[in-house]
Amino acid sequence: MTDKNLPEPPEHLSSDDFRKHGHALIDWIADYWERVEELPVVSHVAPGAIRNHLPPNAPETGEPFENLIKDLDSVVMPGITHWQHPSWFSFFPANASPPSVLAELVSAGLGVQGMLWSTSPAATEIESHVLDWLVELLDLPASWKTTEQGGGVLQMSASDSTHTALVVARHQAAKLGISPDSMVAYASTQTHSSIQKGATVAGYGHITLIDVDEEQAMRSQDLRAAIDRDRANGLNPVFVAATVGTTGTTGVDPIRSIGEICRNEDLWLHIDAAYAGNAMLCPEFRHHQDGVELADSYTFNPHKWLMVNFDCSVFYVADRGPLIDCLSILPPYLKNEASESGAVIDYRDWHVPLGRRFRALKLWWVIRSYGAEGLRSMIRYHVALAEQLASRLESDPRFDLVAPHPFALVCFRCTEGDEATTRLIEAVNASGEVAWTGSELDGHPMIRVSIGQRATEQRHVDALWALIDELA
Amino acid sequence: MTDKNLPEPPEHLSSDDFRKHGHALIDWIADYWERVEELPVVSHVAPGAIRNHLPPNAPETGEPFENLIKDLDSVVMPGITHWQHPSWFSFFPANASPPSVLAELVSAGLGVQGMLWSTSPAATEIESHVLDWLVELLDLPASWKTTEQGGGVLQMSASDSTHTALVVARHQAAKLGISPDSMVAYASTQTHSSIQKGATVAGYGHITLIDVDEEQAMRSQDLRAAIDRDRANGLNPVFVAATVGTTGTTGVDPIRSIGEICRNEDLWLHIDAAYAGNAMLCPEFRHHQDGVELADSYTFNPHKWLMVNFDCSVFYVADRGPLIDCLSILPPYLKNEASESGAVIDYRDWHVPLGRRFRALKLWWVIRSYGAEGLRSMIRYHVALAEQLASRLESDPRFDLVAPHPFALVCFRCTEGDEATTRLIEAVNASGEVAWTGSELDGHPMIRVSIGQRATEQRHVDALWALIDELA
Numbered sequence: 001m002t003d004k005n006l007p008e009p010p011e012h013l014s015s016d017d018f019r020k021h022g023h024a025l026i027d028w029i030a031d032y033w034e035r036v037e038e039l040p041v042v043s044h045v046a047p048g049a050i051r052n053h054l055p056p057n058a059p060e061t062g063e064p065f066e067n068l069i070k071d072l073d074s075v076v077m078p079g080i081t082h083w084q085h086p087s088w089f090s091f092f093p094a095n096a097s098p099p100s101v102l103a104e105l106v107s108a109g110l111g112v113q114g115m116l117w118s119t120s121p122a123a124t125e126i127e128s129h130v131l132d133w134l135v136e137l138l139d140l141p142a143s144w145k146t147t148e149q150g151g152g153v154l155q156m157s158a159s160d161s162t163h164t165a166l167v168v169a170r171h172q173a174a175k176l177g178i179s180p181d182s183m184v185a186y187a188s189t190q191t192h193s194s195i196q197k198g199a200t201v202a203g204y205g206h207i208t209l210i211d212v213d214e215e216q217a218m219r220s221q222d223l224r225a226a227i228d229r230d231r232a233n234g235l236n237p238v239f240v241a242a243t244v245g246t247t248g249t250t251g252v253d254p255i256r257s258i259g260e261i262c263r264n265e266d267l268w269l270h271i272d273a274a275y276a277g278n279a280m281l282c283p284e285f286r287h288h289q290d291g292v293e294l295a296d297s298y299t300f301n302p303h304k305w306l307m308v309n310f311d312c313s314v315f316y317v318a319d320r321g322p323l324i325d326c327l328s329i330l331p332p333y334l335k336n337e338a339s340e341s342g343a344v345i346d347y348r349d350w351h352v353p354l355g356r357r358f359r360a361l362k363l364w365w366v367i368r369s370y371g372a373e374g375l376r377s378m379i380r381y382h383v384a385l386a387e388q389l390a391s392r393l394e395s396d397p398r399f400d401l402v403a404p405h406p407f408a409l410v411c412f413r414c415t416e417g418d419e420a421t422t423r424l425i426e427a428v429n430a431s432g433e434v435a436w437t438g439s440e441l442d443g444h445p446m447i448r449v450s451i452g453q454r455a456t457e458q459r460h461v462d463a464l465w466a467l468i469d470e471l472a
Numbered sequence: 473m474t475d476k477n478l479p480e481p482p483e484h485l486s487s488d489d490f491r492k493h494g495h496a497l498i499d500w501i502a503d504y505w506e507r508v509e510e511l512p513v514v515s516h517v518a519p520g521a522i523r524n525h526l527p528p529n530a531p532e533t534g535e536p537f538e539n540l541i542k543d544l545d546s547v548v549m550p551g552i553t554h555w556q557h558p559s560w561f562s563f564f565p566a567n568a569s570p571p572s573v574l575a576e577l578v579s580a581g582l583g584v585q586g587m588l589w590s591t592s593p594a595a596t597e598i599e600s601h602v603l604d605w606l607v608e609l610l611d612l613p614a615s616w617k618t619t620e621q622g623g624g625v626l627q628m629s630a631s632d633s634t635h636t637a638l639v640v641a642r643h644q645a646a647k648l649g650i651s652p653d654s655m656v657a658y659a660s661t662q663t664h665s666s667i668q669k670g671a672t673v674a675g676y677g678h679i680t681l682i683d684v685d686e687e688q689a690m691r692s693q694d695l696r697a698a699i700d701r702d703r704a705n706g707l708n709p710v711f712v713a714a715t716v717g718t719t720g721t722t723g724v725d726p727i728r729s730i731g732e733i734c735r736n737e738d739l740w741l742h743i744d745a746a747y748a749g750n751a752m753l754c755p756e757f758r759h760h761q762d763g764v765e766l767a768d769s770y771t772f773n774p775h776k777w778l779m780v781n782f783d784c785s786v787f788y789v790a791d792r793g794p795l796i797d798c799l800s801i802l803p804p805y806l807k808n809e810a811s812e813s814g815a816v817i818d819y820r821d822w823h824v825p826l827g828r829r830f831r832a833l834k835l836w837w838v839i840r841s842y843g844a845e846g847l848r849s850m851i852r853y854h855v856a857l858a859e860q861l862a863s864r865l866e867s868d869p870r871f872d873l874v875a876p877h878p879f880a881l882v883c884f885r886c887t888e889g890d891e892a893t894t895r896l897i898e899a900v901n902a903s904g905e906v907a908w909t910g911s912e913l914d915g916h917p918m919i920r921v922s923i924g925q926r927a928t929e930q931r932h933v934d935a936l937w938a939l940i941d942e943l944a
Contacts, residue, residue, distance in 0.1 A: 007852045008853065009853040009929070012570060013571060015506055019498055022499075026490070028578070029577070029581030030494070043593055047593070047815040050594050054601045058839050062842050065571065068841065076594045081593075101580045104576060106500070109501030111781050112553060113782065121515055136530070159827070197799065200801075248804070311828075333911040353628055353629035354631050355782055357782055361548075439804045
């Protein structure tokens with residue numbers, strides 16, 4: 001019984017055309033990575049310039065696919081700031097890599113949802129397994145594995161991970177009858193904006209920022225005093241965010257002493273190691289997070305330094321019970337035998353969204369393609385390049401390092417003063433040959449040089465130094 | 473001055489190998505889409521079966537890329553439930569399509585961050601522009617465009633959009649001195665779990681669920697009464713979520729009468745049209761959201777029915793002021809001239825995360841590749857197939873439709889009773905030939921048949937009907 005009046009479905013790109021254009025776009029990306037070094041790092045289009053190329057209305061009928069590819073070069077590229085440029089020394093890296101991009105392609109093509117174990121068991125099990133691998137690779141507490149009491153889940157960004165931790169801690173405290181209005185979250189003055197934003201979003205009434213010492217690390221004795229002061233004022237301390245590798249200067253908060261305070265005071269300790277957590281692949285950096293076993297939650301971003309393209313943020317909890325207790329809601333259309341058996345993980349209960357891609361595929365492929373040794377050598381190479389640049393700056397009387405450089409970020413100023421620093425920031429950016437970030441510390445300008453793009457070589461850092469030397 | 477003691481960086485997959493494996497994986501996806509119809513729709517692996525294939529530890533040295541591709545077939549595929557199968561009648565669709573998947577590939581390869589306008593102007597401007605296109609395509613209020621008072625932003629999922637709306641509404645109410653503990657969010661009993669979850673996450677003290685009528689639509693007179701009752705009890709009504717196309721049965725809440733209540737009571741009206749919003753491309757469905765101009769925020773998911781692969785959720789606000797006021801935090805390392813000029817949009821201020829991919833590329837490519845007419849014809853084809861199936865069920869005494877079917881979801885039961893319905897659910901699922909969802913309504917089992925996979929044709933729905941006819 002076929003209805004002859006049925007409307008026609010649309011035509012899709014044929015399988016042959018998909019193959020043809022797919023091959024062309026793979027080559028387009030390979031070409032892009034080969035030639036990106038020749039492009040100006042930062043886009044200099046004026047606001048509105050890209051929109052001016054776009055027609056005011058969507059097309060009524062489909063366009064040939066060739067037009068889309070053509071516009072990639074003519075419309076899109078002028079508005080791209082090249083995060084994959086080897087002279088990208090600006091924000092922390094957001095590295096794409098061949099195995100990661102190919103996994104992203106496959107994940108999109110499979111188009112499965114990993115919200116429940118049952119909606120694609122491979123998506124969930126590979127995620128749990130690979131995050132358990134990383135517990136060992138980073139020497140994190142074994143109890144954080146999904147096979148133990150804790151567990152890892154892929155979030156989109158460290159902001160999401162931190163927000164989730166804040167919400168779970170708030171939920172736990174609310175069960176004791178504490179109002180969010182009276183809850184306090186603590187972090188250092190050098191903490192990433194996502195902590196303050198996350199606390200606002202999660203509805204904490206108060207955020208107390210703790211001073212840092214000359215090494216940009218939270219003063220734990222000040223934390224101790226602030227907790228007492230807040231309690232005396234009738235507030236309820238709930239959450240502490242400690243950072244390993246702050247965004248401003250890669251400062252490292254003293255995890256053990258902060259952790260001991262949290263244990264004594266029954267506060268949730270969250271560690272934000274978004275950037276520096278990747279370095280824990282190498283044993284020589286692990287002393288920076290001594291005391292990590294005192295944490296309730298921990299986040300780091302393989303999409304920064306581990307060659308997994310954005311987004312891929314890892315979130316561990318020491319105990320998955322409170323997380324699931326806070327975030328699990330079960331409507332009838334999601335009920336299924338596997339979930340009810342308790343034998344599986346349903347990752348929808350581990351974060352705010354319900355739907356989720358096959359997120360782990362690219363992390364799995366990157367670890368397998370490079371091997372742990374390959375990933376470690378990337379970290380060590382960048383750190384060595386940063387040390388080299390820091391030595392040059394340190395031994396030159398025109399420059400002052402403004403903070404330690406435990407990883408691969410070097411922060412400095414011109415000894416001549418603020419104006420000279422600001423002039424140098426602008427002169428280097430105007431060259432178009434490199435990107436770096438002008439920032440501030442203690443009310444004075446400073447320059448952040450982040451070394452971590454996967455294609456960055458000695459010669460790129462040498463060229464940066466030559467530019468600094470010439471323009472200072 | 474080159475340090476000879478510098479460690480070696482890792483070897484990356486060569487450009488040639490990336491091209492070779494990239495071409496192979498494009499073909500792998502094309503082959504997959506061609507053969508997916510022959511695979512059992514739902515994976516039937518046992519819990520742990522996929523993990524059992526994986527080595528207990530990560531590899532120390534890199535593996536040949538061929539191994540990764542091989543494991544795609546041997547390890548991953550048995551654990552995949554095929555959302556791209558044309559006999560996918562289970563959850564609402566999550567369609568991948570050729571232009572979308574190719575755009576996802578390019579976005580991953582470019583690897584840019586769209587958190588600020590300045591970090592890649594093309595990412596921001598194409599997003600704003602395409603979401604303005606959609607305002608016209610869907611006949612939403614013109615004031616919601618980014619060029620006017622409102623604006624659109626791509627979120628990851630409708631859960632994220634709804635959570636964001638809840639947070640902004642809470643933030644506005646808190647400015648009036650109202651405590652979140654006393655705030656009430658309203659939704660119907662048929663609302664998606666993300667509303668309840670979002671309200672919990674956002675810290676609302678109360679969620680009041682309003683009964684639905686026999687068409688599964690919220691009773692607005694009951695909403696009115698509940699608001700009065702809650703106020704009388706000292707609570708503070710803040711937020712109403714109205715749904716156009718509920719997940720259970722595609723029920724449609726009366727937007728105009730709910731909107732008028734919200735205007736009179738100064739409540740935030742959020743519309744969740746995650747699935748059905750896509751149908752508004754076609755004028756004949758727009759009467760279902762009459763009154764949409766009364767909304768403060770609106771979400772729908774092109775990753776459901778518009779052939780943009782997950783994730784791609786659109787979030788509109790009628791006024792972007794409160795959104796940015798709630799979510800903007802500006803640390804020194806994010807300061808830049810373009811943002812300070814006020815001439816650009818920085819999308820980091822429009823959602824919880826900071827980092828974001830070049831999200832709009834795939835939406836732009838899909839709209840251009842299919843054209844508005846192509847997208848409309850997809851919707852109309854699916855709706856016609858659903859009407860056809862509903863007619864067959866309706867005219868057969870063995871079955872009862874349990875709800876209207878305004879879009880492409882058909883919900884029914886066996887007239888014989890609950891046991892017969894449950895038996896039918898299981899018998900059809902056991903066949904492995906199709907996937908559908910057994911759910912519940914009013915405490916009794918029912919069957920959800922969602923027609924919307926992009927490759928679904930008349931013959932697939934005919935085969936489903938034959939199966940129902942045989943097994944009932």
